[in-house]
Amino acid sequence: MALTLLSLSLSNTVARPGGASGLDIVAGHDIAKLVQNLLLLLACYFLMCFYLYSAERPTARRRARAEGVVVALVSVTITLAAVTVSPGALSKPFRTVDMTIPQVAFFYLCAGLYITYAIGVAGWWSAGYARKSSRPHATGLWMTAIGLGTMAVACAVRAVFVAVRFCGGSVPHKLTTLAALLLVVSGLLFMVGITYSGVLARITATRLWLRRRRDHRRLAPLWQLLIEVYPENQLRPASRTPWDQWRARGVHRRYHRRIVECRDGLVHISPYLVGKDDEADLLHLEPVQLARRLRRASAAIQKGAPVPARAVPLAVPQGDERDSDVDQLIAVSEALRLTA
Known part of the structure; x- marks a missing residue:
């Protein structure tokens, strides 16, 4: 052709x-x-x-x-x-x-x-x-x-x-x-x-490229809070070239990497959010409420609080689609931005 x-x-x-x-x-x-x-x-x-x-x-x-x-x-x-x-x-x-x-x-x-x-x-x-x-x-x-x-x-x-x-x-x-x-x-x-x-x-x-660039930026507050507490969760970038942030493959790769890093951080920080009787309530927390708890848990970790027993799920998506999962993370991240 x-x-x-x-x-x-x-x-x-x-x-x-x-x-x-x-x-x-x-x-x-x-x-x-x-x-x-x-x-x-x-x-x-x-x-x-x-x-x-x-x-x-x-x-x-x-x-x-x-x-x-x-x-x-x-x-x-x-x-x-x-x-x-x-x-x-x-x-x-x-x-x-x-x-x-x-x-x-x-x-x-x-x-x-x-x-x-x-x-x-x-x-x-x-x-x-x-x-x-x-x-x-x-x-x-x-x-x-x-x-x-x-x-x-x-x-x-x-x-x-x-x-x-x-x-x-x-x-x-x-x-x-x-x-x-x-x-x-x-x-x-x-x-x-x-x-x-x-x-x-x-x-x-x-x-799709524009939407993922925008979502990558919207996840920044949540990602930054979790990486400050657990820097070891940050994955090594596949490329460090200056134009990688504009290439389609680089944008998609950084987008998926940020989602994984956010989910890993939520798993690690979740035990610090659990009280005596509110483990089940964590699944029903509004993004603003969860954002406040994340900030308190981050401060407690930085002060050397002991590690609780086990992890619990946080910001569980309503459906099985990847977009639903990302929407939940973005909602929490936006709440963190507003409560900063």
Whole structure:
């Protein structure tokens, strides 16, 4: 897919006036048009390979070789047509180029039919995968399939225009413009479709990254109180590089490490919170009440109070989910911040 996008980008660059004139000056007339179409053929081939290796794994390598032979033959064919035509015959836009010249008509027809075939097959495979997938992947695949299908239809229509003009007929300007507009719209839809799932995943990952950075800071009061009492509970960081705090992996690692350190500290400090008859009441303490007891227990430990008999659970989450556990810890930490 990366090679597909790279080939498309290079093809668009060559198609621009600056790129086309530069190539024509260096290599002669019509070379820019040839290079542009060769890059388009490569983009279609790489797109097919993407689906081949994902849809037909047992025969992917053999099928990819066969498709490579086809695209090589098409490339050689349009190259021969481009180098045998009179200079400047291909350099004009599609709407005004003289299709009655056999090499010109053959150039556009051969390239257009292969692109129609490759894009149509890729669109068919995209639709098949979309039916089997769930959201958000199905949404992106359906957009890709519709974009590729529409693009294949537009290419087929342009091939018909080539045949009509080769036979001496004329095509209304509005139809040519409509076909070109259809290509642009379908191309944009294809680009959105293939990037949809990835962009959505990046957005979700960014939201998770931001939320965990925020929760890491919100746990700071509880973590600091417990680490001051039990410094041995502080886990060794996996990395001390300055940019680790901004990397996604570093943020998630520090977030989980802080949760573990807080839970370990609560286990160690819990015996100091237990009175004679209130062990069961500790499970039902409000965050503010628990925060006050934690401060008193921390002060008692620092004064050398003897270690009580055993630990008891504190700030027990309402559910089994990790988020519920973190919410309980954050509630106690926020209470500590307010009662400081």
